[in-house]
Amino acid sequence: MSDASSPVPFHSATEEAPVARWLLIGLAFAGLSILVFAPLIAVFVEALADGVAASLKSLASPDAGHAIRLTLTIAAISVPLNAVFGIAAAWFITKFDFRGKAFLITLIDLPFSVSPVVAGLCIVLMFGANSLVGGWLVGHGYPIVFAMPGIILATMFVTFPFVARELIPVMIEQGRAEEEAALTLGASGWRTFWTVTLPNIRWALLYGVLLCNARAMGEFGAVSVVSGKIRGHTATMPTTIEMLYQEYLSVAAFSVAAVLALLALLTLLLKTALEIRHADQLAATHRH
């Protein structure tokens, strides 16, 4: 006789057996531990290998200080410029109907599939001292390559799609009706943008800017090529890490790296917070 109080073993038709489930979860943890968590922890362990004081001291050196300031300046210029581009491109693409729209979107995405080193190379060939344009600019006292403008251009190239990519799907989904309503109520174009469009896309914009900023501060390949890595002049934080590392100044290199890693963690934290609180207004969490 069966005991009526014992639960009937029921296996859901749309779930894997518990063994398989725990195996997969275990594999996910193991894989991410080796590939992601371990390197992240390693950055801080290596940075603090000689204690906090040594680490802070290396960050206080003039070269490190200059690199930090330069990286912040580069981001402060290139990120807003890319945000303006992203908003303009998303407006143009989602509010108007024109031929070649798909092609334009592909062009905007292009920098993601070009190697950063090739991107840097392109800028050197375009604006380098022995190119036509670059030679003229250098002759008039405006060097681009091995100077700040080149670094900004390189940074903008590699981060070019971030904001536009995030805004376009959001604005397609929101449609044009609210803007049209504002216009019929007598609002000017700017007023419509500031009071209707911008409030609707602000979280998506912030999300795109966040990712754009993380990449802008961390860009290495493209900046390596165009900056010349002149210490105290065009060396950014990532290129400074390389130089310090190659001089076997491990603590100093990892200390700068730790600052960037903290920034990455902060970015992820803000990004996750946005995804939880404003999921309905983001493209990344709201596809299809």
Add this chain to the structure above:
Amino acid sequence: MHIEIDEISKQFGTTAALNPVSLSIPSGALVALLGPSGSGKTTLLRILGGLEFPTSGRVRFDGQDATGLTVQERRAGFVFQSYALFRHMTVFDNIAYGLNARPRASRPTKAEIVRRVTKLLELIQLPDIGPRYPSQLSGGQRQRVALARALAIEPRMLLLDEPFGALDAKVRKELRQGLRDIHDTTGLTTVFVTHDQEEAMQLADLVVVMSMGRIEQIGKPQDIQARPATPFVREFIAA
């Protein structure tokens, strides 16, 4: 205001959304543009509101050429099918939007705006919902707020795109009467788009039946029912 549509056509790429159509809407009339989807009725309404440019033809308001007027200059109270309420603003701010958007010289004072919005909320019989957000309203309430928002700009005409499309049968009947009442009190020339022949026949003074970018028949509801001009009209109103 008297609206005159003179040989208006609209091409989208190679397809014609509107073959040249002409229509005269007398001042103060309540007109239904009736037809199945794809008949061009919404396109015609959007051309009246300045949201779409005609490929050819002219629109005249009280005899004056209005074809080149911008959306803002038309002062058409437009109610969208999805209502298009500004989701990040309260009901109050939604209704006040058009008044706040006016250039400083003609903008009413803050107190005057409050007075007018309050009056409009009373007109739509929802006096207490000013502080709420659109997402906190029912479908019928949203529709009425959209109507109040359109009326706030003191429009020269009222244009409504499927105003009852997204509502259930009971609310739809109530709001039909509401629209009739508002039309009768304001005396505004009103054009609404619908695919529901019963709605058009009950509500409108004048019904314009459209199909495939053409006007099939213009007439009073009872005339259209009694004497359908084309086989299409006969079949459509029988459905």
Add this chain to the structure above:
Amino acid sequence: MGRPLIHRSPMPGLGLSMGITLTMISLVVLLPIGALLLKGASYGPAGIWETVNRERVWAALFLSFRLSFLAATFNLVFGVMLAWVLVRYRFPGRRILDAAVDLPFALPTAVAGISLTALYAPNGVLGALASGIGWKIAYTQWGIFVALIFVGLPFVARTVQPVIEEIEREVEEASATLGASRLHTVRHVILPMLAPAALTGFALALARAVGEYGSVIFIAGNIPLKTEIAPLLIIIQLEEFNYDAAAAIGIAMLLISFAMLLAINLIQVWSRRRIGYV
């Protein structure tokens, strides 16, 4: 009568938004790429071929492509599994795992490069473990493989995740009522639905890996013919002011990028036609 180039519309800001978009995309992206292509054109196909057709360049291009392909394949399998675990299962630590998938996007490549090297070098924690069984990771092709897995990790998981969220349970239940085992359902119903998104993620990870520089050069050892990647070769030519050679290799890599971009677009067109979504 053809379609007009731009439909007239009462929406404001056409001139401004189009102006900003086209000016900036030209200045930042198109003109620089054009400069590279122009350089290549002046050099001629034969000239490019002469530069590229050298043992060291072939070795670097082949190495970059082969290891990128292997890393992207690893990420294809691991990414689909990761996406499945993150969407379907509830367990403590899921949020952290979910956020960790994005770390390779957020962590600067140079930081990843030196820290992977520190870990997998013979005196590093994981490197010491591996060398215990005679397995050398850093400064070999294994090191490059690990770094390329790291940078490509998020792509497959992030493209597949929303698709799994969209799968209707009823489809799986239907399969079960028809007598299919769970394994059969996964293989014949679920995986085919994920295939287009997974392939898109694969192509994105591949494109990223082929061009990757920062996270690889520290761990690679950079021995010519053995562990020297193609982007590094460009840097070496540039440091010797050998612009022609750098441009030739750059064009070869750019063409690979274009080919992969085309492949990604074709996959998306194909999947849209077949399933109705990407």
